[in-house]
Amino acid sequence: MEIELLRTFCAVCQFGSMTKASEFASLTPSGVQAQIKQLEGLLNTKLFIGHAQGVQLTGEGEALLLDAQELIAHHDRVITNVKGVRDTLEGELKVITTKSGAIWVTPFIREFQEKYPNIALNLVADEERSLLFSSQLSGITVGLAGFSPPKKTSLIWSPLLEYRWVPFAHPEYLNERGAPQTIEDLDHHDIIAYKWSPEHNYLNDCQTNGLLYLGREKDNRRKPIAKTDDIIICVLMLRQKMGIGLIPPFFQHGTELVPVLENFFPNNDSLVQKLYFIYPQELKENSRVQAFNAFVKEKAKEQGQLLKD
Template sequence: MDWDKLRIFHAVAEAGSFTHAGETLNLSQSAVSRQISSLEESLNVALFHRHARGLILTEQGELLYRTAHEVFSKLAMAEAQLTESKDKPKGQLKVTATQAFGSSWLTPVLGEFIELYPDVQVDLVLEDRELDLSMREADVAIRMAPPRQPELIQRHLMTVHLNVYASPAYIKRHGIPKSPEDLDNHRIIVYGDDTTKPPVKDIDWLLHTSAKRDGQRRPILKVNSVYAILRAVQSGLGLASLPEYMAQESTALVRILPEMQGPRIDSYFVYPEELRSSKRIQVFRDFLLRKVAEGKLTG
């Protein structure tokens, strides 16, 4: 297969239209269309269903796209390894983390890392879903559970503790619960999203410690962002379980029912085996581990 046509096919499959692919490739819509038609003729298969709203991959097109995507991802990884200096870390470093961890702790310490390694271009992607490192959706992930893929290297980063917090304004208005059973009569805020997997296991543990007959509390608010839960608690809307590292950043929060502890969550620094020798990843890993040792990232 012609590599140039394959590159154009990959761009079209990603963009979903000849026009958008042409903008990415700096080619005209007609030039892109001709190259795809030529590729289809050489393979003697249709790669796209063409319709008024855009393009949809055929079954054969899906097969070729998956293969091409893997090839181009591995080529990008090889290029990064070849261009990286052996002595000085440089190049793009794409890091993914959950929204709560990334916004509360990781982002504030990145300034120091960038000062230390100005030739490393950090690209931070905050997603509660797990990006596929093997497909180069990111170089490094900070995950709140051990990776399931055996080809990924993992390093334990920290243990996160979940506690119950409220604002002084909430306590003034509704009182402070004296026992776990008292929570049945309080306004509880929890993580809620029926469409995606929660960022950590048992994140809504507060709902399952009720003395009610069905063992379930009813939340006053469900929101699919731990950071939004923090803001809701700060505003006095209700009580919530929050990671200790987030609550420590907010002097306005009060820990309640200290005898109650939620799940302990182990976080991991994860990256693909192919990037084991990457200087960028090595220095970033060591930087975060040093912050943990200094107490900057305790959970």
């Protein structure tokens, strides 16, 4: 049985749709469908049932899934060992990362490349968080994610650092409007707020919009001047001197933004998030993975943010 048939099968399981799986597997939807049909023919059983939103596993499909994941992991481990990549600091290292991970790690990339010139970093954005939940990462691949691990995963999620959201503003905005000194002063300032889309449901509205609620009853919150579902857009609004907004502190690196209300933030009500370093169990001893893991931990330690495993 070809291992790629199992990869395609796992991708369809992961996304619940042959169309979405086709993007992950670099195939056309009809190509995915053909591979699933071929696999069903080899096993002489039906693996999926179609419905309005996509497909779902049959009982036989559920029985196959765990074995398929284990076979893929074993196959990749064998290939990795045969190619001798366990003990070399040369070649590609793919880093799948969400936005928070990318913003945090990017300022350190040049230093990493200078330290390990033969490791070719490939940063891959994963805003839908689908790849980091997958159990079928291929190649020498690790991840960075600013949300909690799923309940079921074959990957190792190691806590890397912890950070709290704090308010920032542009110096020119503060010169014009005055820097708030008390919570009550927020009543006289423009506040940029968040309105999260469903994929960000792991973010707490009251905490990410703490500037609206602070010192107010929940049903009498301040009215924001603007809303967004993207932290980077919030940063851009702040840089346009539009008001005050809560962001993770490292999102202001390289900008002119300054913190405000430092006597009150961070506090116990501030949103606390962790950044995780993610890797497959079989790559735990891989030289490239170890080098990158040690490097990002060193950077987190320098910033006083390093968490113990």
